[in-house]
Structure formats: C-alpha cells, structure tokens
Amino acid sequence: METILLKKMYEIIGWGETEGDGLFSPGGSISNLYGILIARYKQYPEIKRKGMTVLPGIVLFVSEQGHYSVKKAAAILGIGTDNVIEVKCDERGKMIPAELEKNILQAKRKGQTPFCVTATAGSTVLGAFDPLQDIADICERHNLWMHVDAAWGGGLLLSRNHSYKLSGIERANSVTWNPHKLMGVPLQCSAILIREKGLLEACNQMQAGYLFQPDKLYNVDFDTGDKTIQCGRHVDIFKLWLMWKAKGTSGFEAQINRYMELAKYFYNVLKKKDNFKLVLDAEPEFTNVCFWYFPPRLKHIPKGFERDQELQKIAPKIKAQMLEEGTAMISYQPCGDKVNFFRMVFSNPATRQTDVDYLIDEIERLGKDL
Incomplete structure (x- = not known):
C-alpha cells in the first residue's frame, strides 16, 4: 500500500x-x-x-x-x-x-x-x-x-x-x-x-x-x-489510501479547485470594502488571503507609525472576541514590517461562500467600535 x-x-x-x-x-x-x-x-x-x-x-x-x-x-x-x-x-x-x-x-x-x-x-x-x-x-x-x-x-x-x-x-x-x-x-x-x-x-x-x-x-x-x-x-498511509480510493484524483482536484475559487471570491469581496485592506493587492496565488480590518476611527489617522501602533492591536482583539463568543477562528500575525493582519486559509471542504460572507460580517460587527 x-x-x-x-x-x-x-x-x-x-x-x-x-x-x-x-x-x-x-x-x-x-x-x-x-x-x-x-x-x-x-x-x-x-x-x-x-x-x-x-x-x-x-x-x-x-x-x-x-x-x-x-x-x-x-x-x-x-x-x-x-x-x-x-x-x-x-x-x-x-x-x-x-x-x-x-x-x-x-x-x-x-x-x-x-x-x-x-x-x-x-x-x-x-x-x-x-x-x-x-x-x-x-x-x-x-x-x-x-x-x-x-x-x-x-x-x-x-x-x-x-x-x-x-x-x-x-x-x-x-x-x-x-x-x-x-x-x-x-x-x-x-x-x-x-x-x-x-x-x-x-x-x-x-x-x-x-x-x-x-x-x-x-x-x-x-x-x-x-x-x-x-x-x-x-500506519499513516492507510487513511490516505482509503481517501484516494474514495475520492479519486479527480475528487481531490475538484476539492482543491473549490478552495482556490473561494479564495478568489473572498479577495474580490474584500477589495470592494472600504474598511478592509489587502496585504497583497493582487489576486491570491494560493488559498491564503491576508488582510487588515480598519475600524472607522483609524480611517482618519494618516498612514504612519501612530496608525500602525493602533492597527497592530485590532486583529488580536477581534480574534479574542470571536473565541469568547464561539463564532469563528481565524489566525493573525505580523510579517516583516507589516503589523498584525488576518490570514484566512481555505482548506476545509465544508466551507461555502455563505461562510465567507458571515466571517466578513462578524469581523465588522466585532471591530467597528474598537
């Protein structure tokens, strides 16, 4: 096997x-x-x-x-x-x-x-x-x-x-x-x-x-x-063999293509929203979509050190509230000179566009007064 x-x-x-x-x-x-x-x-x-x-x-x-x-x-x-x-x-x-x-x-x-x-x-x-x-x-x-x-x-x-x-x-x-x-x-x-x-x-x-x-x-x-x-x-091989038998290569392909479509959908929705900003202003190459959420109060602060210091705190606070309420889990991290941002990764075959829409609404609901 x-x-x-x-x-x-x-x-x-x-x-x-x-x-x-x-x-x-x-x-x-x-x-x-x-x-x-x-x-x-x-x-x-x-x-x-x-x-x-x-x-x-x-x-x-x-x-x-x-x-x-x-x-x-x-x-x-x-x-x-x-x-x-x-x-x-x-x-x-x-x-x-x-x-x-x-x-x-x-x-x-x-x-x-x-x-x-x-x-x-x-x-x-x-x-x-x-x-x-x-x-x-x-x-x-x-x-x-x-x-x-x-x-x-x-x-x-x-x-x-x-x-x-x-x-x-x-x-x-x-x-x-x-x-x-x-x-x-x-x-x-x-x-x-x-x-x-x-x-x-x-x-x-x-x-x-x-x-x-x-x-x-x-x-x-x-x-x-x-x-x-x-x-x-x-015996790590058995579950992979069983899944490959059940899904076939074409089944895995359809599943993976679906993740890529969801990432593209998520990217396109975020791109149209004023209170979200994408870390990479280009269509995602993979299922990773990285972005910031800007509460209304931060939109009026000029780009620079002061705004970054405040923006750094936003993703951890929203994630903490999500965990406390049990609504969603999404990771965040800084990267290089970029302060904390959300990283959405699609790898769950149960995820649908409605879940993506819900996550965006939830971030806005929890973050608007921060």
Whole structure:
C-alpha cells in the first residue's frame, strides 16, 4: 500500500519510473529535517560514522518566508541556525533567484561551503511559490541539493488548473508533501520524497538484528523501517489510501479547485470594502488571503507609525472576541514590517461562500467600535 501510493506521488511530481524513494513521517517539520539530513549525507557520507568533525563549515539557504522548521532542523542536526542563510523575497513573498545566487557566492568568498537550498512551494503566511525552475538552475550550477518544502502547496499538483505553480519541482532532489494539509487527510500524514533510490536507507539504516533479518519468509523490501530515524511508527498511509480510493484524483482536484475559487471570491469581496485592506493587492496565488480590518476611527489617522501602533492591536482583539463568543477562528500575525493582519486559509471542504460572507460580517460587527 505504502509503495503504491509513494510511487503515485513520485509520478505526480514528475520523477521517472526508476527514480523515487520515500516514507511517511510525523509531519512537515520532520520531513524537512529528513530532506536536509539526506542532503548532508549525500555530500558527506562519512559523517554517519565520524560525526561533525569531518565537515567543513557548511551552510544552507532558505527564503526569508520559509518555514521555521528549516532552522529547527539545522539546530537539531548540529549545523547551527547561524548557518541557515535567509534569502530576500519579492513583494509577493517569493525567493528572488538573483539574491540566492548572490548569497551563495558571498558564502563561498567567506570560506563557507554551501550544500543545500530549501525552496518553498506554498509559504505559510502569504501562500507564495518560489520560482523553482530558476532555483533548480542555480542548484545545478553550484552542485547543491535542492529540497522543496511543498508541505502546504504540494496538493496543488493534483489540480490541472494550478499545478503550473510548482513547475520545476520535478528537478528537486527531495520534496516534503503533507496530504494532511490541502488534501484534507486527518493528521498525521506527511511524506518525504527523495529522488535518488537508496539514499534514505544508506543514511539511516542500523540493521538492528532483532528487526531486520535478511532471511524472512516474505520479501524484505517491505521492511521500510530501517530507512527512518524512528523505530515504531503510525500506519499513516492507510487513511490516505482509503481517501484516494474514495475520492479519486479527480475528487481531490475538484476539492482543491473549490478552495482556490473561494479564495478568489473572498479577495474580490474584500477589495470592494472600504474598511478592509489587502496585504497583497493582487489576486491570491494560493488559498491564503491576508488582510487588515480598519475600524472607522483609524480611517482618519494618516498612514504612519501612530496608525500602525493602533492597527497592530485590532486583529488580536477581534480574534479574542470571536473565541469568547464561539463564532469563528481565524489566525493573525505580523510579517516583516507589516503589523498584525488576518490570514484566512481555505482548506476545509465544508466551507461555502455563505461562510465567507458571515466571517466578513462578524469581523465588522466585532471591530467597528474598537
């Protein structure tokens, strides 16, 4: 079952029949850790026996909008968070390829050794997709491992209307893809997919004699446990297999396209309202829609520090009132120089346009006197 579905995911990414390996992990953070772990092993296989002392000063790259788990993985693996270089993004939150190349060259001039780039397909806050083709070109030029964190955005590969946003993912060396996000599979269900066969096992295997005997009755290729950094694991594959059997790829596609339509509808409604302002004044690339609500009293304060100080407090207050009344839950956060804003993400198949309209009305009701 696991082998069949992993093969299906490799094919959807665009890897060939002879390529592809993978396993299911406890979540996207662990899948990203696997990607970086395997990237390091590929470049420096002797680390498995000799440890960090055999390494030069290695560094990896991620966009400034990338997931925090990349830094966490660097801390866990002994690489160090100071050796994660954040690459500037454009106004939409996408990594700028020229900045990546500049950062790689700067690192080399400092005597550091680049080994990996983590690109993002569907960033957590803005829902941005890094330009994967351009990043792949740079990785090939500098002989760097390319990992794609598609934990959030990987499901878009199932939509013929939107899969082009991940163009170039087939050139990645490893991919994180969480079916428990956009595809709606119950937690936990995250896959780490490695293009080169054998690397996962070579990096992680310890050949424990009480588990992985080579002379078992059945085909020992089904013993995937020695590829992992765990021992006991959940059977995370079954619920995904069952959902795929029930929905089919076309069912997932219709569901995901519906999310995209709702995001566009939400964006178009907000754009027409005077008391709402979109963080990105462009049609959403994904299901993330980020916006501010302006109470009437703030509309007359000129743009600047004073208004930002007041606006910063609005989203937390509205969310607190929503929670107290039990009407809705919506996340908020600051981002860079932007003060707290709401982040609406569509990933629930039960959501309808009426729910979107209700949320807007509720924000206005609770926020008008703030």
